[in-house]
Amino acid sequence: MTEAPGGVQVVRTPEALRAVRQGLGPVGFVPTMGYLHEGHAALIRRARQENALAVVSIFVNPMQFGPTDDLARYPRDLDRDLRVCAEAGAQVVFTPDAGVMYPPGFSTQVSLTGVSEPLDGAARPGHFTGVATVVLKLLNLVQPDRAYFGEKDWQQLAVIRRMVADLNVPVQVVGVPTVRADSGLALSSRNSYLGTEQQARATVLSRALRAVQAAYAAGERDTARLEQAGLDVLATDPEVQPDYLAVVPPDLQRQPTVTPDPLNRVLVAARMFGVRLIDNLPLDPADPVPAALPPGGPA
Ligand code: AMP
Numbered sequence: 626m627t628e629a630p631g632g633v634q635v636v637r638t639p640e641a642l643r644a645v646r647q648g649l650g651p652v653g654f655v656p657t658m659g660y661l662h663e664g665h666a667a668l669i670r671r672a673r674q675e676n677a678l679a680v681v682s683i684f685v686n687p688m689q690f691g692p693t694d695d696l697a698r699y700p701r702d703l704d705r706d707l708r709v710c711a712e713a714g715a716q717v718v719f720t721p722d723a724g725v726m727y728p729p730g731f732s733t734q735v736s737l738t739g740v741s742e743p744l745d746g747a748a749r750p751g752h753f754t755g756v757a758t759v760v761l762k763l764l765n766l767v768q769p770d771r772a773y774f775g776e777k778d779w780q781q782l783a784v785i786r787r788m789v790a791d792l793n794v795p796v797q798v799v800g801v802p803t804v805r806a807d808s809g810l811a812l813s814s815r816n817s818y819l820g821t822e823q824q825a826r827a828t829v830l831s832r833a834l835r836a837v838q839a840a841y842a843a844g845e846r847d848t849a850r851l852e853q854a855g856l857d858v859l860a861t862d863p864e865v866q867p868d869y870l871a872v873v874p875p876d877l878q879r880q881p882t883v884t885p886d887p888l889n890r891v892l893v894a895a896r897m898f899g900v901r902l903i904d905n906l907p908l909d910p911a912d913p914v915p916a917a918l919p920p921g922g923p924a
Contacts, residue, residue, distance in 0.1 A: 634717050636717060636720075637721055637722065638721065642717075646717075651676040653671070653675055657683055659702070661683075661814075664812040665709065666709055668775060669714060669773075671773055671799065678717065679715045679717070680715065680769065681710050684721055685701065687755075688727070689756045700814055700817050734754050737753060737788060740877050741757070743873075760788070775800075776800050777903075808825065809828050810827055813902065818898070826897065829861065829897075830895060831906070834906040841909060847881070848882060848883060852891075855870045855893065856870055865896075868901070870891070870893045873892065874886055875889070888912075889907065890908060
């Protein structure tokens with residue numbers, strides 16, 4: 626165990642983690658892949674506010690990257706991350722090596738049906754199996770009372786809520802609203818691949834989502850026509866290669882028409898300048914995500 630500037634304890638093994646975890650009050654946990662930004666900081670601050678101990682993990686999980694994904698070039702800067710963690714109030718950072726998480730002989734996968742299948746599940750085969758497997762491992766290692774995930778990754782949040790409910794994992798999953806730049810661009814570690822001008826162009830994603838919200842507010846309830854309102858905005862920039870733009874109910878299974886539900890969502894994934902970006906918004910901006918979700922969450 627080492628102590629980084631700001632008093633954060635850095636632990637690299639399950640044994641060291643168990644030692645710092647023991648005997649303390651409620652633990653809030655924020656799993657991340659590092660290269661932290663204000664979105665991550667919002668999760669960490671929330672974890673610190675609601676718990677005695679805030680634990681952050683920084684682990685670029687090879688299992689959730691496909692063969693053509695950006696694992697090798699995924700941005701990393703541990704020193705900077707530790708400063709962000711300290712400033713946001715984290716007391717412990719768990720940053721294991723891949724060999725600690727996946728030692729030789731590792732053979733288990735957590736794979737979900739249903740909520741993990743459409744959208745990113747279809748676009749990135751195996752991705753959510755990698756996410757669910759590492760998140761369950763991290764939850765077992767940290768044993769938090771609460772775990773904090775961003776609404777930015779809406780489908781991931783739904784997958785984790787489903788897994789936690791299905792497998793009786795004793796943790797409360799907390800969703801945290803997406804933090805955006807003033808331009809509307811959702812903050813993401815992957816934005817660092819883009820220059821300033823490219824980031825300005827990438828606001829087309831959130832503008833497309835808002836166009837769908839506007840169509841819904843104007844009374845449109847046909848899913849395809851709602852989606853077309855967003856696709857029309859994406860089409861204004863020839864750089865955009867959409868993976869999907871979808872209006873979905875809480876279980877993420879697209880329906881021909883929209884039935885009112887506060888967890889209805891519009892999600893987009895698109896490639897721009899060689900970078901895959903995702904974003905989502907509530908279909909009706911007047912719908913806050915309910916603080917208390919039904920058992921098993923939105924999925
Ligand atoms: P990542 O490091 O990208 O795996 O993200 C770690 C956690 O931070 C996930 O729960 C994300 O949903 C969350 N997160 C990422 N970007 C944002 C953002 N802009 N606002 C809120 N949460 C975010």
